[in-house]
Amino acid sequence: MRKVAIIGAGPAGIEAASVLAKYGVQVTLFEKSETPLKNIQDKAFLFPNFQAAQEIADDLSGKLLTDGITSAFGIDIADIKWQGTEWKLIDAKGQTYVADAVLVATGYQVFDAHRKEELGYGIYKGVITSLDMEQMIKHGKITNANGDEPKRITFLQCVGSRDEKSGNNYCSKICCVTAVKQAIEIRKQLPKCEASVFYMDLRMWGQGFEEMYRMAQEKYGISFVRGRISEAAATFDGRVQLKSEDTLMGLPLKMTTDLLVLMVGMEASCGTKALGQACGINGEYGFIKTVTPHLYDNDTGKPGLFAAGTCKRPMSIWDSVNDARAAAIAIKDYVDSLPQ
Amino acid sequence: MKIHAYPYNDFVIPFLIGTILLFGIIIYKYIRWIKKFSDEQRKIIRSNWYSWKIFPAIWEMFREGLLHVRILKKNLLLGIMHQAYALGWFLLILVGAIESRDAFYTLQHEQSIETVRELESQNGWYIYNTGENKDPEYLNQRRYRVETDEGIARIHYHRPFYVGIFYRYFVHKAPASFRQHQAYSNLMDALLLYVFLGLTMAIIKIFWSKILGMRRTTKHTIIDRFSKFSLWMIFPMRLLAESVTACLYGNGGFFTQAVGNLFDPMIVRGMETSVWMLYSLMLGVFFVTMPFTRYMHIFTELLLIYFRKIGVREETGKTGYTLFELNACSRCGVCISGCPIDRVLENHEIQSVYLIRSLRNQERGSRLKMIADNCLMCDRCTVDCPVGIDLSALRRQTRAKGAIDTTGNYTYLSKRQTPFNAIGRVAYFGGCMSHLAPGITESMERIFTAAGQKYWYMDKLGTICCGRPLQQQGFTNQAAELRQKNTDLIQKSGATMLVTSCPICYQSFKKEYNLNIPVVHHTEYIDMLIKQGRLKVRHDDRKVSYHDPCELGRGCGIYEEPRQVLSAVTNLQKTRYQREKSVCCGFNLGDTKLSIEEQTKIRNASLANLTSKPVDAIATACPMCKKAFQHATNDYPVRDIAEIVAENLID
Numbered sequence: 006m007r008k009v010a011i012i013g014a015g016p017a018g019i020e021a022a023s024v025l026a027k028y029g030v031q032v033t034l035f036e037k038s039e040t041p042l043k044n045i046q047d048k049a050f051l052f053p054n055f056q057a058a059q060e061i062a063d064d065l066s067g068k069l070l071t072d073g074i075t076s077a078f079g080i081d082i083a084d085i086k087w088q089g090t091e092w093k094l095i096d097a098k099g100q101t102y103v104a105d106a107v108l109v110a111t112g113y114q115v116f117d118a119h120r121k122e123e124l125g126y127g128i129y130k131g132v133i134t135s136l137d138m139e140q141m142i143k144h145g146k147i148t149n150a151n152g153d154e155p156k157r158i159t160f161l162q163c164v165g166s167r168d169e170k171s172g173n174n175y176c177s178k179i180c181c182v183t184a185v186k187q188a189i190e191i192r193k194q195l196p197k198c199e200a201s202v203f204y205m206d207l208r209m210w211g212q213g214f215e216e217m218y219r220m221a222q223e224k225y226g227i228s229f230v231r232g233r234i235s236e237a238a239a240t241f242d243g244r245v246q247l248k249s250e251d252t253l254m255g256l257p258l259k260m261t262t263d264l265l266v267l268m269v270g271m272e273a274s275c276g277t278k279a280l281g282q283a284c285g286i287n288g289e290y291g292f293i294k295t296v297t298p299h300l301y302d303n304d305t306g307k308p309g310l311f312a313a314g315t316c317k318r319p320m321s322i323w324d325s326v327n328d329a330r331a332a333a334i335a336i337k338d339y340v341d342s343l344p345q
Numbered sequence: 346m347k348i349h350a351y352p353y354n355d356f357v358i359p360f361l362i363g364t365i366l367l368f369g370i371i372i373y374k375y376i377r378w379i380k381k382f383s384d385e386q387r388k389i390i391r392s393n394w395y396s397w398k399i400f401p402a403i404w405e406m407f408r409e410g411l412l413h414v415r416i417l418k419k420n421l422l423l424g425i426m427h428q429a430y431a432l433g434w435f436l437l438i439l440v441g442a443i444e445s446r447d448a449f450y451t452l453q454h455e456q457s458i459e460t461v462r463e464l465e466s467q468n469g470w471y472i473y474n475t476g477e478n479k480d481p482e483y484l485n486q487r488r489y490r491v492e493t494d495e496g497i498a499r500i501h502y503h504r505p506f507y508v509g510i511f512y513r514y515f516v517h518k519a520p521a522s523f524r525q526h527q528a529y530s531n532l533m534d535a536l537l538l539y540v541f542l543g544l545t546m547a548i549i550k551i552f553w554s555k556i557l558g559m560r561r562t563t564k565h566t567i568i569d570r571f572s573k574f575s576l577w578m579i580f581p582m583r584l585l586a587e588s589v590t591a592c593l594y595g596n597g598g599f600f601t602q603a604v605g606n607l608f609d610p611m612i613v614r615g616m617e618t619s620v621w622m623l624y625s626l627m628l629g630v631f632f633v634t635m636p637f638t639r640y641m642h643i644f645t646e647l648l649l650i651y652f653r654k655i656g657v658r659e660e661t662g663k664t665g666y667t668l669f670e671l672n673a674c675s676r677c678g679v680c681i682s683g684c685p686i687d688r689v690l691e692n693h694e695i696q697s698v699y700l701i702r703s704l705r706n707q708e709r710g711s712r713l714k715m716i717a718d719n720c721l722m723c724d725r726c727t728v729d730c731p732v733g734i735d736l737s738a739l740r741r742q743t744r745a746k747g748a749i750d751t752t753g754n755y756t757y758l759s760k761r762q763t764p765f766n767a768i769g770r771v772a773y774f775g776g777c778m779s780h781l782a783p784g785i786t787e788s789m790e791r792i793f794t795a796a797g798q799k800y801w802y803m804d805k806l807g808t809i810c811c812g813r814p815l816q817q818q819g820f821t822n823q824a825a826e827l828r829q830k831n832t833d834l835i836q837k838s839g840a841t842m843l844v845t846s847c848p849i850c851y852q853s854f855k856k857e858y859n860l861n862i863p864v865v866h867h868t869e870y871i872d873m874l875i876k877q878g879r880l881k882v883r884h885d886d887r888k889v890s891y892h893d894p895c896e897l898g899r900g901c902g903i904y905e906e907p908r909q910v911l912s913a914v915t916n917l918q919k920t921r922y923q924r925e926k927s928v929c930c931g932f933n934l935g936d937t938k939l940s941i942e943e944q945t946k947i948r949n950a951s952l953a954n955l956t957s958k959p960v961d962a963i964a965t966a967c968p969m970c971k972k973a974f975q976h977a978t979n980d981y982p983v984r985d986i987a988e989i990v991a992e993n994l995i996d
Contacts, residue, residue, distance in 0.1 A: 128783050
């Protein structure tokens with residue numbers, strides 16, 4: 006039986022593993038941490054239908070039980086090498102594994118907001134990231150720096166994406182709709198709390214997104230301001246003072262908010278960067294480079310080495326899952342074409 | 346009777362014309378430039394007319410004009426090359442003059458009519474007499490008498506100034522009593538060899554400049570190359586001429602005689618005047634081209650050293666002093682090697698040497714503007730320049746946007762100037778950039794509190810820019826407006842000291858303002874607090890590399906204090922390019938022409954230097970540099986010195 010190694014047990018890795026296992030391929034699923042689906046479990050509800058992230062995580066975990074999947078959690082694959090007929094995987098402890106084909110599904114990490122010091126993350130308590138906000142929503146405890154109920158929450162889009170200075174010129178794709186989603190959640194949980202979103206332009210690309218955006222304005226009264234926040238400062242009562250410009254009005258703007266939520270973008274994860282570099286498939290910004298985005302989006306150009314999910318570029322969960330299925334089929338074709 | 350012996354040959358004419366034109370043009374130029382000095386600069390010159398400062402000036406002229414000590418210290422081989430040319434040629438002229446003086450003195454004393462007859466038969470001497478002298482006293486001086494067929498006479502040897510240059514042609518055989526003759530010949534040959542050493546190195550430098558420690562050399566214009574060619578030809582021609590003469594008359598030193606012995610006297614006899622003519626021609630060509638080429642620096646540098654030593658400085662606008670600075674540039678190209686725009690971005694057109702050349706050629710228009718604007722103002726070239734030209738000032742002058750009317754533009758600032766009574770307090774000026782790196786200002790507030798120092802955070806709510814970014818871009822009026830506002834604010838507050846966190850503001854407050862209180866950067870201030878025991882800090886076990894910000898290090902010479910503070914709280918690691926050699930972070934406000942990609946490349950080069958050895962954190966003392974590195978990397982924490990100290994405070 007053919008053996009396939011999948012690196013990364015996120016939505017893409019698990020989905021590809023289950024599809025391949027159903028086709029009768031023997032799959033080993035490597036994951037650096039002890040539990041799968043780390044990133045998805047940080048989330049509360051998912052756009053655009055506000056389904057609980059836990060449900061999706063549970064469904065995906067269920068797929069791990071498919072026959073033919075061996076879960077190898079807590080194993081950090083540091084390097085992979087082509088041996089002429091098969092791939093050799095080497096983990097951080099030096100142990101080796103072999104496989105006929107490898108799927109890289111090492112995923113993303115969020116931009117470290119400390120790098121944008123002018124926004125005061127890590128300096129002012131009132132400045133948090135979208136992940137922190139997701140946790141607050143998840144636990145139903147949205148509080149300001151002093152532990153009180155906030156009166157105003159402000160979102161800032163494009164932190165660490167579409168930003169030449171931090172070297173990430175690309176769009177992270179999911180933050181626009183995430184901010185809309187979170188703002189709606191806040192209004193649902195705290196009807197008295199004002200919410201506003203500072204954006205460059207809102208990219209409502211997916212099905213149902215535009216409707217969500219409209220609902221956010223009409224039903225939930227969330228205000229959207231076109232402009233960047235240039236600088237944040239703490240006030241004496243632990244709130245955050247923002248300096249910005251409303252570029253539609255053409256006016257400078259100063260406002261005070263309880264919480265400033267930085268919508269941090271997606272970056273290639275450390276594992277993605279390291280693996281990409283180790284086997285020479287690293288593209289721009291440390292993401293994995295595929296042959297062409299149109300027809301061979303899972304092929305890396307190396308025999309038997311495939312990639313799926315957010316290790317290639319920012320993606321939503323469903324994009325990742327679909328991409329993983331496509332990758333599974335490509336891998337199946339590849340292992341079938343191998344001489345017996 | 347008076348017999349005159351006058352050495353002359355037609356071949357001296359090119360040399361004579363060259364010399365006359367050279368000094369004529371140079372003096373004309375110098376007078377014109379001195380007329381353009383500003384009143385302020387004239388006052389300095391006038392009040393220092395009889396100053397003792399002339400002595401250090403002469404000493405420096407000797408050190409820099411002849412020995413080239415500054416280049417020697419930076420780059421031994423390059424220094425030797427320049428020294429061989431300058432000192433070697435200078436000594437050739439000097440020793441040549443002394444030698445001819447001694448020889449003629451001996452001739453004069455000898456009063457030998459035989460020698461005169463011999464000279465008469467030789468080419469290049471004119472012997473004539475001026476008849477009877479009626480004054481009996483004149484001939485009665487015994488020493489100066491010679492008996493000839495026509496009666497008692499006295500021989501006069503004339504020594505025109507060019508004799509020293511062409512000495513061996515005119516004096517084939519030194520008088521027997523001139524015993525030092527051979528020693529002089531050998532000494533002159535040694536000096537000629539010394540110059541040849543420089544010449545050889547210069548030729549090597551053309552093909553393989555790296556041997557001489559230059560990554561890249563200046564691209565010269567046609568006239569510069571032509572002039573250089575004539576300069577290079579002078580010495581081989583001199584060798585040829587002296588060797589031919591040595592071959593014919595045996596009057597050479599160890600080198601010229603050895604070369605001369607290779608020739609056949611029968612063949613070279615007819616060539617003698619021709620080769621001397623070539624030598625003279627090369628001298629003439631070089632002298633005529635000199636005032637119009639980079640070699641104008643030879644004399645101008647000496648005057649520049651004098652002016653600088655007595656205290657003349659560049660001003661905001663172009664003055665006569667600027668012209669001296671422009672012409673003192675030898676286009677040696679030392680400024681090219683260190684320039685990050687050259688080294689990292691491979692842009693070989695905008696370095697200071699080219700800026701100065703464009704300014705000297707009175708270029709205007711887009712090319713000059715492109716050169717002037719594309720510079721980080723990191724001052725790396727200023728510290729490297731062996732002539733000590735104020736290169737950033739020249740760039741600022743070129744960028745000057747002229748007198749733009751700013752009436753009414755800055756009225757809004759008065760509203761921001763809330764007067765504050767800060768008597769007995771320290772004024773703290775964070776600056777615009779520190780507001781974008783609030784970790785620094787927060788740490789400074791903690792440090793003030795920990796030291797028990799009452800302070801006034803003067804720009805906590807509304808910042809008025811220090812003016813330097815405008816100044817750097819040539820908006821002189823506007824910068825002055827801002828400086829005025831800040832000066833008012835500080836003077837009225839009664840604060841005792843001004844502490845700044847941003848080196849850009851620091852340099853501005855220190856050099857462009859005229860405040861009556863001390864101005865310190867926070868690294869100096871923290872250093873002082875620690876030394877006075879007002880700040881209790883612990884020492885951690887992190888390894889930290891320190892980035893010298895341009896404006897703090899090269900700009901204000903603050904290298905020690907940051908290092909002492911860092912050594913007090915953490916383990917400071919040395920890096921390859923540090924202190925004066927520190928690589929700009931690339932995000933300096935000086936350059937408006939670089940794209941972010943280009944800035945990023947420079948930043949990465951600077952970062953590579955800081956992280957070449959394993960470190961736990963990168964320290965700097967400038968919010969701009971901090972942000973530049975912070976944006977670059979997830980791998981290293983980037984901290985200001987103030988933050989590292991605040992982290993290590995013992996409460």
